[in-house]
Amino acid sequence: MSSAAFYLISAIILGGALAMITSRSLVRSVIWMVVSFVGVGALFLLLEAEFIAAVQILVYAGGIVVLFLFVVMLVNLDELQRVEYLHRQWLPAVLLICLLLAELGFMMWAGAGDTVVPLPDQDQLDAVLRSVRGGNVETIGMTLYTDYILPFEVVSVLLLVAMIGAIYLAKERV
Amino acid sequence: MNNTWLSDYVIIPLILILAILAIFPLLVGYIVYVERKVLAFIQSRLGPMRVGPYGLLQPIADALKLLTKEDIAPRNADVFVFKIAPIILLVIGFTGLAFLPMGEGFELFGYDVSLSIVDVNVGVLFLLAIMSLSTYSLVLGGWASNSKYPLLGALRSAAQMVSYEVALTFTILATLLLAGTLSMSGIIDAQREAGLWYIFVQPVGFVLFIIAMVAETNRLPFDLPEADTELVAGYFTEYSGFRWSFFMLGEYAAMVVMSGLLVTLYLGGWMRPFPNVELLSFLDFIPGFTWFVLKVGFFIYFFIWLRGTYPRYRYDQLMGLGWKVFIPVSIANLFITALAIIVMDSVFG
Incomplete structure (x- = not known):
């Protein structure tokens, strides 16, 4: 299903x-x-x-x-x-695609014999979902603001810089 | 209870969906009738009077006329986009209806029936996500018509909806902090437990939401995308027949969905007034669905009332209001709400 x-x-x-x-x-x-x-x-x-x-x-x-x-x-x-339509770069593009496909094929071929990690069944999933109180909204919030607070803030500053830059550029032309 | 997975997730929702699909277009016809009547009374006219007693069969006549009209697309239009644009709006409007908790659950033939078709734990977020897609319909419809007034209307609608969505989201966030959940029925339960409607703790949010709601649904005094004095009819200038009626259905569905969201967030959804006052418990025999319809109906009337009494804003006033007043006020509202919750928790908690 x-x-x-x-x-x-x-x-x-x-x-x-x-x-x-x-x-x-x-x-x-x-x-x-x-x-x-x-x-x-x-x-x-x-x-x-x-x-x-x-x-x-x-x-x-x-x-x-x-x-x-x-x-x-x-x-x-x-x-x-x-x-x-296809510009000049079609030759390098095709080469890169072939390389990528070959790589993927090799990985699949090499990993064919390995044991596959089984997917968690519904009971296990439900247990995990019950353990995170309030569902995944709260979990994401807690993780973002505790474990990953530094990357989170860095991204915020990055966005702020982009915004200030955009406003500055727009102001010049007015 | 003999509820099964099949009855809970397939059969009962399917019956409710079919009921809404069957009833809602007729309901919209009569909302339009009420709108024409109320506007007429505000302007000392009679409104529709010819078809049936007091013009009561007018919506049916209109629907028949619209459905039998020829389906026209302008010669230079992008026909594919032109044809799907109204359908997008209609689908989004109807999908939005599925998220509204319309009444308390009840038992029928041994099955528990819930009157909210989709009750997911992030319902409010999903509703906002779905409604935010409706911009596409207006923008694509306006662009595909390949004519200048629809294009201007489309640009206006995109800018307007993006701006007001920000304020709307911040306003809703403050209420969600109080409720502590993103589920629509969870918000109603939280208001029942708190014993009061959130309008009394979030009066600023309530007012902000109403105004942002009017802007979001492109209704007067914020109907700049279709401003008929400047843009003929804005983004749907080139539409006629049933595709035009799809735009109308979508617009009224959006009005009902936004009113339903407002009622759920601030007015206790389908609960009776003052759910914690024992004195009023004799009202309990009235089903929740009735209260829901009454409350939503009031706000539909409010939309019409606004249209009859307020002149249209100028476009720069609208954008200035959105960015310079609504967004700062809604952020301040969110900040104060969060602060109040922390203070209350540390003092009484």
Whole structure:
């Protein structure tokens, strides 16, 4: 049941990503990107990470991509239609893809005999979920603000710097 | 109880979903009728009077007219995007309805029936996430029409919804701190345990939420994306027939969802007034669903009332209000609420 859902969702994510990079219209690319992001949200949901799933949709699909769309709508689209589809880099790209596939294939072939770590069954999962009081919202909050407080603050400062930079750049032109 | 996994997660929700799908479009028709009547009375007119007694069959006539109209797309439009945009809004509006706890659970034919179709433990967050996707419909619809007024309307709606979502989220956060949960039914339970509606502890948040809600649903006095005096009809200028009616259905669904969220967060959801006062317990025979409908109905009326009495804001006033007043006030509200909770906990806890 859940593996069927996993494959279905994965197909949606990959299909969305593929349609995104092959679409000639920028706005349609953005639509496919949203499809892909919502799929990733569904994947989180499958892992019983409701909070991250909701945040994934709220922040990426609902916030960031709307801003993308905002910019894309104002770009001169005629120019894009004339751009050559596969550009000059197709040879190095194909080589890199072959390398990546070979690497993946080798890892699968080399690891074929190893024992597979079994997935936790439903009882174990439920026990873990019960042990973290209040579900994963509280767990994420506690972890972020205790164990990972330094990285968290560094990221905040980084965002603040980006924001100040953006405001400074915008102010110059007014 | 003979509830099983199948009945809890498939059959009962499916029946409720079908009921909503069947009833809601008709309900929207009558909300529009009430809106036209109330606006007419505010302006000393009669409103719809021709079809049926007091024009009561007007919504049905309108629906038939809309459904039988030709489905037109402008010649230079991006037809695929043009056609899916209204559908996105409709789907999002209806999905939002599924998150509202509409009444207390009851027993029917030996099954426990819960009147909130989706009761997840991060319900509020999911509702916000789903509603934030509705911007796409307006932006894509406006862009795909390939005409200048819809494009302007689309740009306005994107900017407006992104701005007011920030204030809305900060406002909701303060209430969530009080409730200590992100689940919609959990918030109602928390208000029952506390013995009071959160409107009395979060009056500032309540007012902020109402105004942000009006901006978020693009209703007057904040209906800049469709401002008919400047932009003809904004993002849906080029739409007609049933695709136009999808936009209308989506807009009214958003109004109902936001009113439902407001009622859940600040007015005790489907609970009767003053749930802790024993004197009023004779009211308990009234089912919770009735209270929910009454409360949501009041806020729908409030939307109409606003539309009839307030002039439209200018666009820069709207954005200035959002960024310079609402966001700072909502952050201050959140800060004071958090501080108060800590102080109360350390003094009484």
